[in-house]
Amino acid sequence: MSRSVFVTGGNRGIGLAVAEALAGDGDRVAVGYRSGEPPKGFLGVQCEVTDPNSVSAAFELVAKEQGPVEVLVANAGITRDTLMLRMDDATFDEVVETNLKGVFRTVRTAAGGMLAARRGRIVLLSSALGFLGSPGQTNYAATKTALLGLARSLAWELGPRGVTVNLVAPGIIDTDMTKQLTERRMDGVMKMTPLGRPGTPQEVAAAVRFLASEEASYITGAVLPVGGGIGMGI
Numbered sequence: 661m662s663r664s665v666f667v668t669g670g671n672r673g674i675g676l677a678v679a680e681a682l683a684g685d686g687d688r689v690a691v692g693y694r695s696g697e698p699p700k701g702f703l704g705v706q707c708e709v710t711d712p713n714s715v716s717a718a719f720e721l722v723a724k725e726q727g728p729v730e731v732l733v734a735n736a737g738i739t740r741d742t743l744m745l746r747m748d749d750a751t752f753d754e755v756v757e758t759n760l761k762g763v764f765r766t767v768r769t770a771a772g773g774m775l776a777a778r779r780g781r782i783v784l785l786s787s788a789l790g791f792l793g794s795p796g797q798t799n800y801a802a803t804k805t806a807l808l809g810l811a812r813s814l815a816w817e818l819g820p821r822g823v824t825v826n827l828v829a830p831g832i833i834d835t836d837m838t839k840q841l842t843e844r845r846m847d848g849v850m851k852m853t854p855l856g857r858p859g860t861p862q863e864v865a866a867a868v869r870f871l872a873s874e875e876a877s878y879i880t881g882a883v884l885p886v887g888g889g890i891g892m893g894i
């Protein structure tokens with residue numbers, strides 16, 4: 661299989677592991693990066709998801725170089741943790757701009773080509789802790805659970821044309837993002853995790869790869885948890 665894939669925030673962490681997994685299957689993978697250098701071996705495309713012009717330019721470049729996007733993995737995301745009483749509007753808005761509006765504008769840009777092609781896969785990175793609720797993360801949790809409403813509405817809009825939209829909800833994964841957690845918080849979350857350890861980016865990538873595959877053709881509007889059992893049953 662050689663599809664045109666675009667992964668936002670694909671230069672490190674989970675995004676990079678997803679890019680590697682799909683490229684390993686033979687897909688043509690473009691990696692969106694915001695800063696620094698793109699990883700070698702991929703089509704590197706500058707893409708700042710808070711900037712509509714940057715998003716449109718990125719999709720145009722991907723289409724020119726490897727064809728219209730057939731698989732979108734909306735992975736770029738940030739945390740700006742602090743207790744709500746100390747959280748100013750700018751801190752809340754920054755997370756909404758990236759994690760929610762960034763995903764919205766990326767998906768909207770991808771959807772046109774997928775509708776025309778009558779096929780496509782959209783996978784959004786949500787969060788198991790978002791669904792559980794997480795102290796200090798009102799902004800982050802609000803955006804990550806909002807993606808469910810976005811995905812399910814979109815599943816209705818795009819389903820008739822063979823395009824699926826699903827969420828992967830990781831628990832604690834060993835990336836730069838979770839290096840910011842205090843030891844106390846990490847211990848607390850591990851106590852809520854039956855498998856008792858953080859996951860790897862590759863373990864998340866395996867779930868994304870499945871939802872992006874032909875095998876997942878009858879799955880849409882779903883949430884696939886990859887959290888070592890954290891929050892199971894909710």
Ligand code: NDP
Binds near residue numbers: 674694737829838
């Ligand atoms: P990292 O912090 O390791 O990487 C985040 C990626 O997103 C980077 O490539 C970063 O680019 C990019 N990014 C951030 N903001 C923007 C922006 N405005 N425009 C474009 N790119 C941007 O995070 P992870 O790999 O850990 O997380 C990936 C996704 O998975 C996120 O959506 C996260 O919320 C989600 N997730 C992660 C969990 C975890 O435990 N790690 C758990 C649950 C969900 P740059 O290098 O320029 O900063």
